Amino acid sequence: MTLLRLIFSCLFIALFASVHPVSAQETAPEPVDRSATGGAQTLEDILARQRGEAVDDTFRRENTGNPLENNNLSAPLGGVSDPEIWRALRYGTADVSSTSQTPGSTLLVQDGGMAWLKWRQGPLLTYGGYALLIMLGLLVLFYLLRGKIMIEAGPSDTRIERFKPVERFGHWLLAGSFILLGLTGLITLFGRKGLIPWMGHDTYATIALAGKWIHNNVAWAFMLGLIMVFVMWVARNIPHRRDLVWIIKAGGLLSKHSHPPAGKFNAGQKLIFWGTIVLGASISVSGLALLFPFEIPMFAKTFGILNSLGAPGWVGMAPLPEVLTPHQEMQFAQGWHAIMAFAMMVMIIAHIYIGSVGMEGAFDAMGDGQVDLNWAKEHHSVWVEEVQSKASRSGASTPAE
Numbered sequence: 001m002t003l004l005r006l007i008f009s010c011l012f013i014a015l016f017a018s019v020h021p022v023s024a025q026e027t028a029p030e031p032v033d034r035s036a037t038g039g040a041q042t043l044e045d046i047l048a049r050q051r052g053e054a055v056d057d058t059f060r061r062e063n064t065g066n067p068l069e070n071n072n073l074s075a076p077l078g079g080v081s082d083p084e085i086w087r088a089l090r091y092g093t094a095d096v097s098s099t100s101q102t103p104g105s106t107l108l109v110q111d112g113g114m115a116w117l118k119w120r121q122g123p124l125l126t127y128g129g130y131a132l133l134i135m136l137g138l139l140v141l142f143y144l145l146r147g148k149i150m151i152e153a154g155p156s157d158t159r160i161e162r163f164k165p166v167e168r169f170g171h172w173l174l175a176g177s178f179i180l181l182g183l184t185g186l187i188t189l190f191g192r193k194g195l196i197p198w199m200g201h202d203t204y205a206t207i208a209l210a211g212k213w214i215h216n217n218v219a220w221a222f223m224l225g226l227i228m229v230f231v232m233w234v235a236r237n238i239p240h241r242r243d244l245v246w247i248i249k250a251g252g253l254l255s256k257h258s259h260p261p262a263g264k265f266n267a268g269q270k271l272i273f274w275g276t277i278v279l280g281a282s283i284s285v286s287g288l289a290l291l292f293p294f295e296i297p298m299f300a301k302t303f304g305i306l307n308s309l310g311a312p313g314w315v316g317m318a319p320l321p322e323v324l325t326p327h328q329e330m331q332f333a334q335g336w337h338a339i340m341a342f343a344m345m346v347m348i349i350a351h352i353y354i355g356s357v358g359m360e361g362a363f364d365a366m367g368d369g370q371v372d373l374n375w376a377k378e379h380h381s382v383w384v385e386e387v388q389s390k391a392s393r394s395g396a397s398t399p400a401e
């Protein structure tokens, strides 16, 4: 459990470091002499901020005056500029009231939006896109070097049941919805930079509108498929000692005539299973936070837990922020949702390859649910023995699970 928590924390922090501009890599700002401006910001502060450097703004943040004196919000607009009021609004200490009672409605100024937008249109889009292309390239390379993995003993004339109809339904519900969500998500992310210059605003607007509707509604099918797959297959995906041998031999995928023993699911598939469950659950929860804006804040709390474990220190980072505005919570939810989705797409592309063009006989398992006996013996020898002994005990002629 502790190990699991450790792995999660490391993954989280490593990813967080790429999302959030505040990290230990930023050098601690030098103390600045602000006596010439009477304690207000200096030209140096402004220039440093424009260069994207970290500016210690406590001299302003902690100097927003008496909130009672900052309450002059009913003064006519366009009148005298009141720096006291604007500073109080900027740092969230002004006494603002609103008829709307939704979270975030009294927050009039927050400055996380620009950093979030730049990150979304910059590193997220670039590295995410490259990750997908690199995985596609690796699979093409693997296909060219290794070729299609064939049934070495050749197809037999016996087929055995591998997945029941309900299992295949759960799989295709998950797979179909994931593909729709992945495509519509990418359309949203790559719209401004990749699609609008190519197809124009009007066409893109129609596609984006349909894509958003699909994305928001198909999400429920994905969550249902994820739950079904988890319930149906979790028992078969508990790690086993033989999985280590499978991993050491890389599943025999790299060399011919060497098939390490495997149960119903081999170690590679168990990794795909747990990857699907962990990433899928993470995408679902952050997706729900986006679907119900401001209603499911969870990042400030999570950061608090990570800080109490001392997790940021492990990767040389400063403690994570434990107070976030509702809007920052949403920005983190979007960032996390997208990172997890890219990770899952990269993983699933490899899965789709091996389950279709990459391996002779594999698709049948999710096609009509029946696989060739020789294929099963080569890739899931322990499972075949189990199925056969069960069949002989029950006197059935066709081995089936």
Ligand code: HEM
Binding pocket: 162, 171, 174, 175, 176, 178, 179, 229, 265, 268, 269, 270, 272, 273, 276, 348, 351, 352, 355, 356, 362, 363, 364, 365, 366
């Ligand atoms: C066109 C796309 C896909 C194809 C052709 C495909 C094919 C397959 C096949 C043939 C199996 C059974 C392997 C066996 O018999 O041992 C399988 C299992 C599985 N699939 Fe898919 N799949 C696709 C998409 C997806 C997607 C999008 C997801 C998740 C979002 C997914 C998740 C799983 C999981 C968790 C398993 C069980 C573990 C494993 O066998 O790796 N699949 N898939």
